[in-house]
Amino acid sequence: MTKSPRFLPDPRRVEILVFADVQLLDVAGPLQVFATANDLAGPGAAPYALHVVASAGEPVRSSAGLGLATEALPPADRPLDTLLVAGGRGVTAAEAGDLPAWIAARVPRARRVASVCTGAFLLGAAGLLDGRRVATHWTRCAELARRYPRARVEPDPIFIRDGALWTSAGVTAGIDLALALVEADLGRATALAVARHLVVFLKRPGGQAQFSTALSLQAAGTRFEALHAWIAEHLGEDLTVARLAEAAGMSPRGFARHYRAATGLTPARALERLRVEAARRLLAESALPLKRIAARCGFGSEETLRRSFLRHVAVAPAAYRRRFREGAPGPGADPGI
Known part of the structure; x- marks a missing residue:
């Protein structure tokens, strides 16, 4: 050129x-x-x-x-x-x-x-x-x-x-x-x-990370569909590989191997993406403070939420909320997860 x-x-x-x-x-x-x-x-x-x-x-x-x-x-x-x-x-x-x-x-x-x-x-x-x-x-x-x-x-x-x-x-x-x-x-x-x-x-704002993690994980077919639904209901909890394996009815080692083969992601990476997606939805649809969103989505702290958000969405949570919350429910609204 x-x-x-x-x-x-x-x-x-x-x-x-x-x-x-x-x-x-x-x-x-x-x-x-x-x-x-x-x-x-x-x-x-x-x-x-x-x-x-x-x-x-x-x-x-x-x-x-x-x-x-x-x-x-x-x-x-x-x-x-x-x-x-x-x-x-x-x-x-x-x-x-x-x-x-x-x-x-x-x-x-x-x-x-x-x-x-x-x-x-x-x-x-x-x-x-x-x-x-x-x-x-x-x-x-x-x-x-x-x-x-x-x-x-x-x-x-x-x-x-x-x-x-x-x-x-x-x-x-x-x-x-x-x-x-x-x-x-x-x-x-x-x-x-x-x-x-x-x-x-x-x-x-953001990058390709803004495509739906939940949809992308459907590439795994039905094998882990029930597990992903279970994760969505327990995001705020301590979801170790051992606990995920238990929920999937598998041994931890076998679960980690089969999950990565089916989704292309480690369980930890998939869990982080699901948590980021849930946080994105709450940021856009509610007036919940960042601290509460971090806790509800399983990040533990605002700083952990911020680091994960920057890694996957390429913008800070507060900036994402300013961009996407127009037309969202009024203060105090809580759409749940």
Whole structure:
């Protein structure tokens, strides 16, 4: 990627690369951010020239079933500002085609390269991830790290900038990424105006840790479903591995082994995530003081709650409450757990 290309198109040429079974929002989200920046700039002042490109230059069917009009892949040596690679369930088939070679040849003419969600796999196939900090959808982080071990895959950030390489988490995170690109190009005021127009955060608080831990643990199937329900009713208690094993009807050693195999998490890590999620809900839906929330969710102290919150949500509990408690029940309301 060139840091200062000799010939930058004016307006900035943005190419969004798509393929069969692309994730629709990976394309539409960033595209709308750039298009809104154009709309707000007024007639004749559009900062971006937007192009959705694909191998054949023919309509591409997204995984949602909606067709996308595309242009043919431009010559590799044509100057551009931003190459953005979408993701989706068709990315594996796309990796086996001509796109990785085209991306690798296109990159030297781009000021920056970005991916949304699993588009990072195409960047990896093009040889762009070695030594880089990288984000992708939380469900695919382990696979990306395994396939591209020289990449530094980070599971929590909404998006990551590593020099001229930008990568984002799943689906709607592409909007966050595009807003950051607009801010880098046109300034905070313009990016904020775009975010307001689209009714989204300019900088979303927290990270991928804000996905539901309870839902993610359903990957374990029904084996530990009853245990997770039991944990939800006993969060404020001292839940050692031995006690969890007893509740699951297993020996501590066998429980720890089987639980990690089923969920991908140690019992302690899963318990902390469930406690953080419960605290998030109380912070957003009640006026309970932090000390009481910490005790009810099993953290023991406000400081332990704060450390866990920073680790998993990337914001302090008080800041999270200020952001999300609008419209919550009145003072003293107690929704329970």
